[in-house]
Each structure stands twice: as structure tokens, then as C-alpha cells.
Amino acid sequence: MLYREMGTTGEQVSILGFGCMRLPTLGSYDQIDKEKTTLLLDYALQQGINYLDTAYPYHGISNSQGGESEVFLGEYLAENDCFDDIYLATKLPTWLLEKPEDMDNFLNEQLQRLQTEQIDFYLLHSLKEKRWSHLEDLGVLEFLDSATADGRIKYTGFSSHDETHFFKEVVDAYHWDLCQIQYNYLDENIQAGREGLEYAADKGMGVVIMEPLKGGILANYVPPEVQEIWDHAPVNRKPAEWALRYLWDRPEISVVLSGMNNREQLVENLIAAEDGLPHSLSREENEIMEEVKKAYSDKIMVECSACGYCIPCPNGVNIPQCFSYLNQAAMLNDISNVQMQYYFMVSDTERASNCRECGICQEMCTQKLPIMEMLKEVKKTLGN
Ligand SMILES: NC(=O)c1ccc[n+]([C@@H]2O[C@H](COP(=O)([O-])OP(=O)(O)OC[C@H]3O[C@@H](n4cnc5c(N)ncnc54)[C@H](OP(=O)(O)O)[C@@H]3O)[C@@H](O)[C@H]2O)c1
Structure with missing residues (x-):
């Protein structure tokens, strides 16, 4: 496994992180298949993955309740006594915050669910422009200061799916250690995008990537036009490997999280990670990636550049x-x-x-x- 520094924290994190939002289940989303997940995590940790990402609602029945992901991870880490071998990241459900004391209450509940006294990386989950001033008024940044000072969290961060200008505003609002953004070769110009990635890295923040395979779409639903390009490439890689290698090529990225829910996916992504050095793709390989992006973009229906001049719509349409x-x-x-x-x-x-x-x-x-x-x-x- 290759490791990179998480921003300027000095912590060495594995370039492939384990996303705990799509763990194997027994059928319904709120019932984790503990046996299969244990085997997957055992193997992931043996192979050097040291970054686990979860959040309050993962594997729950709704976004307003705590899910099973944190609870399962807490049990797993306690049983295996391996808190010291991994970095644990979880997130504060910002959309559930109504009053200042909610922040402490959620954090304390999460520490209990995770069976630990300290969370390594604690992120404000899914920040949105329309909720940001409410969170500031609640004192969310002061809360981060105090939870770091009393040791309940070690490093602070946030995740967001919102637009670049808002992402940059949040980056500038606090001395964050990391951020988590959606980024893959089709999503370089939406949300934080490449501009946001470079902006955050420039400020010394670690950047953690979510949805590197666009939730699996880039691996599992490849249009024939794209498959043909892969088939004629000089190196034989599966689509998931191309997508991951494209991300690790960028030195600004610290960790790429993937939601791997079976052994084959985990093994494939681990093998891809073996060569995931910054600037490791050749010029020819980068040209292939450009062709693939073009093949996808030729299918675009609306030439919207997301400049935002059309909003706010008086009827609220985004x-x-x-x-x-x-x-x-x-x-x-x-x-x-x-x-x-x-x-x-x-x-x-x-x-x-x-x-x-x-x-x-x-x-x-x-x-x-x-x-x-x-x-x-x-x-x-x-x-x-
Ligand atoms: N902060 C946030 O708002 C937020 C939002 C989203 C995600 N996240 C975090 O980011 C993590 C990663 O995001 P993600 O789960 O969307 O990642 P992803 O890697 O883009 O998608 C995961 C899916 O990709 C497929 N997959 C993975 N490896 C594969 C392989 N080698 N070959 C074929 N298919 C493969 C699987 O799809 P199938 O199940 O269809 O096989 C898997 O469920 C999450 O688990 C979560 O921890 C955070």
C-alpha cells in the first residue's frame, strides 16, 4: 500500500480508503452482513488500508436517525483492538442541528457508538450554502475548536456537494485539516471540482475523494463507445482501475475512498493502488482519459455550464x-x-x-x- 500525508497534519494515510456507506447487507440497507463485512475489513486492514470513513446516518433507515455503520465499526474495532492501527473518520449530521447543544450531543453519541474516546477525522457532513449561516449562528466553528481542545476530535474537516464558490468560502472560513469532495473524471467541473480541489490543497488541506467511480457507474455501466477506447488502450486495465489511477495521478489528493462491497472489488482496487503514485500516468494514458471523457461528453444533452446566472428561480428550481x-x-x-x-x-x-x-x-x-x-x-x- 502507498501512503500520503493528509494535508499538513503529518499523518500518513493509505491512498485507498474504505468507505463504509455501502457495506454488504443481508437485504435491507439497515442490516449489515456482519460476517461478510468483517472478512472484508480484515483483508483491507491486512493489506494496509488504514483509513475508514463512516457517518452518522450510514446504513440507517432514514437520514434523521443513527445508522448501523458507526455501531458496527465500533464493535469491529473494539473486538480487534485496532483503534491505534487505523484512522477513523466520521461526520456530524449538520442537517439535524437545531440548537447549539445538539452538536455536543451528537458527537458524544457518536463516540459511544464508535466505542472510542477520540475521533481522528471529524467532518461537518454535507455542507450546503443554504444551511451555512444557520450553522455559523449555532456556533459550529467554536464547537469544533472546543471538541478539538478537549480531545474528543483530533482533526477537523467538512464534506460538501455544493458549488465551487461556496466550497471556497467554507475553506476560507476555518483552519480545516481536510475536506471530502465528490471527484472523478466526469465530475471535474461540478461541485468543488478541480478548482476546489486545487484551492483546498493549496491551503494545506488534505483532500479525500468520495464517489471516485461515480457510485459504481464508471465501473459497471460503460457505454460501448467508451468500452471501445478501453479495448484499444496500450495497457489493459478495467474501467475501475483507470478511474482510480486517474485520481491518484493528482498529487493534491490524499485518500480515495471507495465503497467496496465484495472481495473482488476490494482486490481489484488494492491492485490498482499499488501503482497509484502522483504523476504516474504517461502522456499517452492521459490522452486516452481525454478521449474517454470526450466520448462521454458527446452524449451530453444540455450544454449547461452551471454558471448559475439562471438562479435563483422564483419557484425554487435548481x-x-x-x-x-x-x-x-x-x-x-x-x-x-x-x-x-x-x-x-x-x-x-x-x-x-x-x-x-x-x-x-x-x-x-x-x-x-x-x-x-x-x-x-x-x-x-x-x-x-
Ligand atoms: N460525505 C458525503 O456526503 C458522502 C457522499 C457519498 C459517499 N461518501 C463516502 O465516500 C465513500 C465512497 O463513495 P462511493 O461509495 O460512492 O464510492 P464509489 O467507489 O464511487 O462507488 C462504490 C461502488 O462502486 C462499485 N465498485 C467499487 N469498486 C469496484 C470495482 N473494482 N469494480 C466494479 N465496481 C466497483 C460498487 O458498486 P456496486 O455496489 O454496484 O457493485 C460500489 O458499491 C462512501 O462509501 C462514503 O464513505 C461520502
């Missing part, structure tokens, strides 16, 4: 986000997966079905897009 999901559906030939993501990631007040065809957005659009028509397409393709 137009750039709706178009991003429509494009994903077109590019990836995988409508049902994207429909599910649209349903979970875009709140019902922000979906295309709220469009009342006032036309204000079209007047503002820098790309002169027929936004109202395209929103109908979003509704038709992705549902209400």
Missing part, C-alpha cells in the same frame, strides 16, 4: 442541478440509477416539476438554452 442529472442520464445509459440519485440528492422543492414557465431564467441564461423545454425533458426522464 436548474443547473436538474440539467446535470439529465446529462448524466444521457451519458451513462443508466436512467434508473440517475433517477434514484435525482430523487435523493435534489429536494422536492428544487426539482424540475416546480417550473411555472415564467421564462426569467431563459433571459438570464449565458448559453441561450431553451431552459423551460429542457426542464420538461428532466421531468419526463427523471420523474417528479
Whole structure:
């Protein structure tokens, strides 16, 4: 296993981290298959993975309750007495915070669930622009200061799926140690994106990557146009390996988290990690990645650059986000997966079905897009 420093903390983290959001289950999401997960974690740790990422709601029945992921990890780490061998990362469910004391209560509950007295990397989970001032008013940054001072957490960070300008604003708001962003070769220009990645790394923050395979889509749903490029590449790699190697090529990235739910995936990603050095892809390999990106992007339906001039929509539609999901559906030939993501990631007040065809957005659009028509397409393709 290769290791990199987490930002400027001095901690050496494995370049492949174990995401504990998609552990093997017994059928329903809130029932972890403990036997299979134990075997997977045993092997992962033996092979040198030392970074485990979980969060309060993972493997739960809803986002407002604690899930089974933290509880299982706590049991596993205590039984194997291996807290000292790994870095444990978990997250504060920011969307559940109503009053200042909630922050301490959640952290204390998480320490109990994880059976530890200190969490190595504690992140504010899923920061959004529209919730940020509420969190600041609650004193979330002062809370991080005090929980670090009293030793309940060692390092602080945040995760976000929101836009670049907001991501940078948060980076500048505190002396963070790390951030966690969605990043893969198709998502370099959405959310924090490459700009955000470089910005955070420049400030000395460790950058942890989530959804490196776009939740599995880049490995499991490869359009024929893309497969043909892989088939003619000078090196024989599986799509997941190409996607991971593309990320480790970037020196700004500390850890790439993957949600591996069987031994084959774990073994494949471990093998890919053996060569995951910064700047390790050749010029030819980088050219292949550009071809692959182009093959995906030729399938794009809406040429939206997500400049944001069209929002706020008076009816609340998050137009750039709706178009991003429509494009994903077109590019990836995988409508049902994207429909599910649209349903979970875009709140019902922000979906295309709220469009009342006032036309204000079209007047503002820098790309002169027929936004109202395209929103109908979003509704038709992705549902209400
Ligand atoms: N902070 C946040 O808001 C947030 C959000 C998302 C994720 N995360 C964290 O980031 C972690 C990683 O994200 P992710 O789970 O979306 O990662 P991912 O690696 O993009 O997707 C995981 C899925 O990829 C597939 N996969 C993995 N390795 C493979 C391989 N070698 N070959 C074929 N398929 C493979 C599996 O899909 P199948 O199950 O279909 O086989 C697996 O479930 C999560 O586990 C979680 O800890 C955080």
C-alpha cells in the first residue's frame, strides 16, 4: 500500500480508503452482513488500508436517525483492538442541528457508538450554502475548536456537494485539516471540482475523494463507445482501475475512498493502488482519459455550464442541478440509477416539476438554452 500525508497534519494515510456507506447487507440497507463485512475489513486492514470513513446516518433507515455503520465499526474495532492501527473518520449530521447543544450531543453519541474516546477525522457532513449561516449562528466553528481542545476530535474537516464558490468560502472560513469532495473524471467541473480541489490543497488541506467511480457507474455501466477506447488502450486495465489511477495521478489528493462491497472489488482496487503514485500516468494514458471523457461528453444533452446566472428561480428550481442529472442520464445509459440519485440528492422543492414557465431564467441564461423545454425533458426522464 502507498501512503500520503493528509494535508499538513503529518499523518500518513493509505491512498485507498474504505468507505463504509455501502457495506454488504443481508437485504435491507439497515442490516449489515456482519460476517461478510468483517472478512472484508480484515483483508483491507491486512493489506494496509488504514483509513475508514463512516457517518452518522450510514446504513440507517432514514437520514434523521443513527445508522448501523458507526455501531458496527465500533464493535469491529473494539473486538480487534485496532483503534491505534487505523484512522477513523466520521461526520456530524449538520442537517439535524437545531440548537447549539445538539452538536455536543451528537458527537458524544457518536463516540459511544464508535466505542472510542477520540475521533481522528471529524467532518461537518454535507455542507450546503443554504444551511451555512444557520450553522455559523449555532456556533459550529467554536464547537469544533472546543471538541478539538478537549480531545474528543483530533482533526477537523467538512464534506460538501455544493458549488465551487461556496466550497471556497467554507475553506476560507476555518483552519480545516481536510475536506471530502465528490471527484472523478466526469465530475471535474461540478461541485468543488478541480478548482476546489486545487484551492483546498493549496491551503494545506488534505483532500479525500468520495464517489471516485461515480457510485459504481464508471465501473459497471460503460457505454460501448467508451468500452471501445478501453479495448484499444496500450495497457489493459478495467474501467475501475483507470478511474482510480486517474485520481491518484493528482498529487493534491490524499485518500480515495471507495465503497467496496465484495472481495473482488476490494482486490481489484488494492491492485490498482499499488501503482497509484502522483504523476504516474504517461502522456499517452492521459490522452486516452481525454478521449474517454470526450466520448462521454458527446452524449451530453444540455450544454449547461452551471454558471448559475439562471438562479435563483422564483419557484425554487435548481436548474443547473436538474440539467446535470439529465446529462448524466444521457451519458451513462443508466436512467434508473440517475433517477434514484435525482430523487435523493435534489429536494422536492428544487426539482424540475416546480417550473411555472415564467421564462426569467431563459433571459438570464449565458448559453441561450431553451431552459423551460429542457426542464420538461428532466421531468419526463427523471420523474417528479
Ligand atoms: N460525505 C458525503 O456526503 C458522502 C457522499 C457519498 C459517499 N461518501 C463516502 O465516500 C465513500 C465512497 O463513495 P462511493 O461509495 O460512492 O464510492 P464509489 O467507489 O464511487 O462507488 C462504490 C461502488 O462502486 C462499485 N465498485 C467499487 N469498486 C469496484 C470495482 N473494482 N469494480 C466494479 N465496481 C466497483 C460498487 O458498486 P456496486 O455496489 O454496484 O457493485 C460500489 O458499491 C462512501 O462509501 C462514503 O464513505 C461520502
